[in-house]
Amino acid sequence: MIRRGSEVNAKALPPKTEYILYCRPSQLQVKLMQELCDDMMADPLTIIMHLRSIANHPSLFLGKNLEEGTRPRIQRLAQQYASKTSGFVENSGKLVVFASLLVAFAQSGEKAVIFSNFTQTLDMLASFCRNFNFNVERLDGQVPTKERQKIVNRFNDPATPANTILLVSTKAGGTGLNLIGASRLVLFDSDWNPANDLQAMAxxxxxxxxxSCHIYRLVTSGTIDEKILQRQIKKTGLHAIFDMETSVVAPEFQEEDLKDIFEVETADESNTHRIMGCHCEGDGTTAEERDIEEEGDGDAESNEKENKAD
Known part of the structure; x- marks a missing residue:
């Protein structure tokens, strides 16, 4: 799902394109979430936090000391995961997509900013980015206030290598910072409060x-990740989850669409994409645009054949 805008500062600023990237969960993510959601004896808030960790990467949940009384099936999954030496990227739909973004960032020669609500996720991403030969800067709640501006200035400096990524805690660095040294931004996970995400993406x-700026919001399809996004849309409207100044009528989500936070959906199509009634082909391209592209390709092939015949 792609939306190009906004009209508010379009005349003063370069173009901005925002993307919602729905990431298909891995089998391990689905299994872990289903096991957790079946355990209705546990504290709901604890389950929610675990689900959000798994939506980012199973290791963020399995790496913790599982509390006493954890379902035996989860313990077995944890043991199986610990015994594996490969498949780290493939175990998270988000990380698969994020890896593709890193490759694109490296090819474009543009610096990028990555936001997450969780320090453990930032830890994981720091190591992951370094494996892709990126220089990593970090700004979170542990960084003293007087040091933050130094990090920002260093990152924005044109002399700083293009293969530099700044990892930022959404709550610690989502407001007030000017990070114009980057033209790419990834919101790795969403906040329950849409205002926090809006501030970060700005x-x-x-x-x-x-x-020109490109902003990517990653969402693990069929999971609590998507339920958080749906609640934001219900509260503010689709346009408003990108633009703070925009005021629009929210699309019609039924309460039953939102109350199933503890359910994991495994359909190929994103539930949000379906409810929104979007007519794109799942990649932001509408059927009409696809037909035009195919017609153009057909014309090009015909011209090529004619030239060869001549």
Whole structure:
């Protein structure tokens, strides 16, 4: 799902494109979530936190000391996971997509900012980015206030290598920072409060930005990740989850669409994509646009054949 805008600062700033990337969960993610959701004896808030960890990567849940009374099936899954020496990327739909984004960032030669609500996720991403030969800067709640501006200045400096990524805690660095040194931003996970996400996503599209900006929100399909996004849309409307100034009528989500937080859906199509009634082909391209592209390809092939015949 793609939306190009916004109209508010379009004349003063370069173009901005926002993407919602629905990431299919791995089999391990689905199994772990289903086991957790079946355990209705556990504290619901604890389950929610575990589900959010799994939606980012199973290791963020399995790496913790599982509390006493954990379902035997989860314990067995944890043991199986610990015995594996490969498949780290494939065990998270988000990480598969994120790896593709890193490759694209490296090819474009553009710096990027990555936001997450969780320090453990930032730890994982720091190691992952370094494996892709990126220089990593980090700004979270542990960084003293007086040091934050130094990090920002260093990151925004044109002399800083293009293969630099800044990892930022959504709550610690989501407001007030001007990160125009980057033209790419990834929101690795969403917040229950849409205002926090809006503030974070606005960090690179600020006064002084000279380059076109691309903003990616990652969502693990069929999981609590998608339920959080749905609640944001129900509360503010689709346009408003990208633009703070936009005020639109929210689409009609029924309560039953939102109350099943503890259910994991395994359909190929994103539930949000279906409810929104979007007519794209799942990649932001509508059927009409696809037909035009195919017609253009057909014309090009015909011209090529004619040239060869001549």
């Amino acid at each position: 960090r690179i599209w600020r006064d002084g930005q000279k380059k």
